Amino acid sequence: MKKVKSLYKINSRFQISNFKFRASILKMLLFFIFMYFLTDFNCLHSQQNLQEIEVKAGDTLWGVATHYLKEPSRWPEILNFNDISADPNNVLPGMKLKIPIVLIKEQLRSSTVTSIIREVKVRRQVEINWAEAKQNMKLYNKDCVRTLENSYAGIKSPLGNSMTIGPSSLVIIQPEEKTDETRLLSGEIRATNIPIRTPTAFVMPRITPKTPISDYKTKVKEDQSTIVAVYKGAVDVTAKNKTVTVPEGYSTEVKINLPPIEPRQLPPSMELLDEKQRINKEGKLDMEKPKIGKLNKPNIENINEINIGGELSKSKSASEWLDITHYHIQIAKDKDFNDIVFDSVRPIYEKFDIKKTEVTDGRYFWRVSYLDASGAEGIISSYKEILVDKTPPTLTIEEPIDNGRYVDKNVRVSGTTEPDGRVNINGNYVTVDRYGKFSAEVSLIKGENIIKVSSNDKLGNTTTISLKVIQTPVGIRQQVKKSFFLTPVGIVISIITISALLVISLVTVTG
Structure with a gap:
């Protein structure tokens, strides 16, 4: 009997301890669930897109709410983002208030100029003249932005999305209630999650849980047709009551008074052309690479050289994305390409020669992308570094004298150049010492002789000097005036x- 009672007590204690253990586990689980939702709420709260406004003299919190908010009665929500009194009649002169974008009237929402490269102009809705765009300038409904040749403008929309306006473009900012719609009248825009309306099409990003970000470029050509190229996510392109979904890595074209064409594959990146093997339509492995350009590491042999263009080879098994007609090359002083010094689109058959550009000596970064026949631009390559040195080496000839007369059948040619230079005299290389001095004998023929001296540095720059030397027969003195x-x-x-x-x-x- 005693054994039964002891077993009962042990079992009761075990059940009580087991219950306490389960209760503690449940409490911990509820705590973690609470913290998860609290953290999620805080993240949502902190990630809200806010617009900063400056309170004018005499304005109160209620006055600000009446002017800016779609529903002035929601003024208490402003308190969550600003350290101010809850009295709506308080005067707040000069204070900068942060207000959630979703609360502000559409016509008062502002986009922000985030970057400017070269010449960018802005025209307000109520103004006639264009003014210079400035960093952090606010843009409002129906304000116009114009970029000049080789110029770019970065814009952040009211909802926090970004776009880059390309060269020679004209854009109208039109923030809507649920979107950041922008009108592109000419030129091009590279946008993220921003609807774009052109003269011939409407481009709407497809935002889903799996693809929350859509990155694409919209271009209006001279004939008003629209080109849309998608680099990430997907977009819907609508024209003439037809909508075409363009997935990542594809493009479509909308000609005037016509619906969008079916999506086609974008030109590949240079890395893909240069490094990957291609598979032909029969499924066989094609080891031949298309000769459209190679990425060369900037070592001492090819500094000053960007091996792009000049060749276009299509094998029998080439796929459709090898329909490449142009290349777009950019050269900048920084890796982020905020300071672009050269920006050009050129035919694929045209060999690129940096020495024929206006790029001055220095260290730069370059990148390139390919365009197909429609004008759709493929994925741009990663940046590569290049050292530009166009300065020719120094070269001084000490002897012989130009237009000099010599009796001997040989003449000594000597001079000075850069220590690392290679000197060529009439097609023959001569030794250059560590001080840059050189000397060699050159045979002469009777009468006039042309001596050509060239010095090449390691970067391919050349300096050439030509001399005329006259050899006279033995016994005939030089004529002296x-x-x-x-x-x-x-x-x-x-x-x-x-x-x-x-x-x-x-x-x-x-x-």
Whole structure:
């Protein structure tokens, strides 16, 4: 009996401890769930897109709410983002308030200029003249932005999305209630999650839980047709009551008064062309690479060289995305390409030569992308570094003398150049010492001889000097021009001059 009671007590204690253990586990689980939702709420709260406004003299919190908010009665929500009193009648002169974008009237929402490259102009809705765009400038409904040649403008929309306006573009900012719609009248825009309306199409990003970000470029050509290229996510392109979904890595074109064409694959990146093998339509492995350009590491052999263009090879098994007609090359002083010094679109058959550009000496970064026949631009390559040095080496010729006459059948050619230069005299390389000096014998023929001396540095720059040397036969002296004073007239004048000086000297002495 005692054993039964003891077992009962042990079992009861075990059940109680087990219950307490389960209760503690449940409490911990509820705590973690609470913290999860609290953290999620805080994240949502902190990630809200806010617009900063400056309170004018005499304005109160209620006055600000009446002017800016779609529903002024929601003014207490402003308190969550600002350290101010809850009294709506408080005067807040000069204070900058942060207000959630979703509360602000559409016409008062502002986009922000985040970056400017070269010349960018802005025209307000109520103004006629264009003004220079400035960093952090606010843009409102129906304000216009215009970029000039080789110029770019970065814009952040009211909802926090970004876009880059390309060269020679005209854009109207039109923030809507649920979207950041922008009108592109000419040029191009690279946008993230921003609807774009062109003269011939409407581009709407497809935002889903799996693809929360859509990155794409919209371009309006001179004939008003629209090109849409998608680099991430997907977009819907609508025209003439037809909508086409363009997935990542594809493009579509909308010609005037026509619906969008079916999506086609974008030109590949340079890395893909240069490194990956291609598979032909029969499924066989094609080892031949398309000769459209290679990425070369900027070592001492190819500094000053960007091996792009000049070749376009299509094998029999080439796929459709090899329909490449142009390449777009950019050269900048920084890795982020905020300071672009060269920006050009060129035919694929045109070999790129950086020495023929206006890029000055220095260290730069470059990248390139390909365009197909429609004008759709593929994925841009990663940046590569290049050292530009267009300065030719110094070269001085000490002997022979240009247009000099020499009796010997050989003449010594000597001079000075840069220590690391390579000197070529009439097609033959000569030794250059550590001080940059060189010397060599050159054979002459009777009459005129042309001696061509060239110095090349390691970067491919060249300096050339040409000399003319005349070889005369043995026994014939060089013709020397007679002095004027050796002619008969000169001798007479010399005698008279000397006599006059003697007479003057005698008179001076006797006097």
